[in-house]
Amino acid sequence: MKNSSSESPLHVAALLGHVDFAKVILSRKPELAREVDSSRRFSPLHVVSQKGYVEMVKVLIQVDPEMSRVRDIEGRNPLHLAAMNGRIEVLEELIRARPLAAYANTIWGESILHSCVKHNQLEALKLVVEIMDDPNSLSAKDEYGMTVLHLAVADKQIETINFLVMNTRVEVNALNTNGYTPLDILAQSRRDMKDLDIVDSLRSAGAFKAIEMQSSVPGIGPIRTKFVPSVTQLGHNIKPLHWQKTKKEEDWLTRKRDSLMVVASLIATKAFQAGLNPPGSLWQDQSPTAGSQANNNTAISKPPHSAGTSILAYNDLSNYSQYLAYNTASFISSLSIILLLITGLPFKRRFFIWVLIVIVWVAITTMALTYRVLIIVFTPREDERTVTRVIEFAVKVWCGVMGLLLVGHTIRVAANLFKTFEILVGKKRGPTLSFNAHDLNKLAA
Structure with a gap:
């Protein structure tokens, strides 16, 4: 008998995980294992795979292993549902029972690997990849031409991307129906702090944008297959590729921006307080001769x-x-940093962060010079010469260190800018590829 939703008693037992009750039902009427409901076309195996009831899965598979291949109204078999919900043990049982069920696609052409990535189930993805061990499944596309790497990049799943490019033979330059590679998908997505890590991961695996894959070899046309060019093949446009990457580095730009904001806020606070409380404090009284230059025809030695x-x-x-000049320079420099960081400008490049760091150096150096003036003012006149020598020497050493750091960083930034300029010029000219006869015959074939 079925209820109003066309669910058999076995469906209800599967939904609630009542293994003993299910065994009794199947012993009396085993054909109920093949019944599907009318709403979603779910079989009892679909239900328990989604719920993750491993013991119930084993019971149903023993009755009819072929139910692993039955598809619901959206073309998903029980393996898809287990993968979508991260049911690792259920996946193992289902694949062991019917390995071919792992190759089934939904009505949208999505494989089990697509389901894992779409629902961010990395452990399930690792299991399926390990068991299937089929490079073709990694390059499978849905109806939009999207591979699992396209989906992972679109959703910015950095751990999934690293796993795919470092531990599998996924096609990093596959094109979807719009002619976009995974790197193109990233470029068109909303900017995020993960972008730099994703670009590094993809580039290290030999990923290119679609426009970079156009071949200049006559008669061959665009190169759309995965290949790992060497430095001699691409001239100086592409750096040497590294296939092994250590653990993910913490985002450098984010840490630098946070540090700059904290330092700038502290300097601005101290400089503001120093401006309100100059050394020696403020006059608390009014000079009796203020506004005049003489009193009872007697000359005033100092102004009122x-x-x-x-x-x-x-x-x-x-x-x-x-004192006022140095303190003001420190205050304005720190305020400039705070203003630039909170205005929302895209300071996501190392060059702009370098500019902010230079401004911090100015703020810190002028604060050191302010300290020098304070010490000189606070020192008694008879000891001023000795103290002045010590302070002057310390300040010179400090300025020397800052100067060396500034020169070193300037040289590094200039070198990076020069390399970037070379790359841009090389891209405008197009990549220069060199092939031997064997390569040409292979590409032509």
Whole structure:
């Protein structure tokens, strides 16, 4: 008997995981294992595969192993449902019972590997790849021409991408129906912090954009097969490829931006406080002769002062001017960094991060110079010469270190820019490929 949803009692037992009850039903009426409901065309094996009831799967397979190949209304067999839900043990049992069921596709042309990637089930993907051990399945495409690598890149599943390119023979330059490679899919997606890692992973496996794969060899046309060019084949346009990659590095740009924001905020806070509280503090009283130059016909040796003005500016205008200039430079530099980081500008390139680091160096150096002025002001006149020598030497050493770092980083950035310029010029001219007779015959075939 069936209920209103055309589910047999075995469907209900499978849904609730009642193994003993299912065994009794199957012993009396084993044909119920082949019954499907009317809504989704689910068999009892579909239900238990989705739920992950391993013991129930074993019971149903013993009755009729061919049910592993029965498809529901969307063309999915029990293996698809197990893969979509990450049921590893169920997958093992189903593939062991009927290995050919692992090669079935849905009505959209999706394989079990597609189901694993679409539902971000990396462990299930690893299991299926290991058991099937078939490179052709990795290159299988759905109705849109998307391979599993296309899907993983579109969803930016960095761990899945690393697994596919490092541990399988996946086609890294496969084209979908729109003529896009996985690298093209990434370029068209929304920008993300994972993009740099994904690009490194794909490039290390020999991935190209579709436009980069156009061959300049007459009579052969576009090269659309996977190949790993050497440095001599591509001239100097492509760096040597590395097939082994260590653990994923933490995103360098994110860490640098966070560090710059913290440092800039601290410098801005201290510089603001130093501006409000200059050395020697402020006059708290009003000079009785403020605004006049004489009192009872007696000459004033120094100009009058007003409440709230700097005492250092009154006594030592030269040092006060240096202090104010250095502190203001430090304050403005740190504010500039904060402003640039919070405006949302795309500082995702190392060159722009380098510019921000240079501004931080300016802020830190001017803070050191501010410290120099403060020490000189605080030192008694009789000890000023000795202290001044020590401070001057320390500041010179500091500036020397900053100068060496600046020169070193400038040379590195200039070298990177020069290499980038060479690559861009090389792309405009088109890649220069060299083939021997054997290569040409093989490509022509």
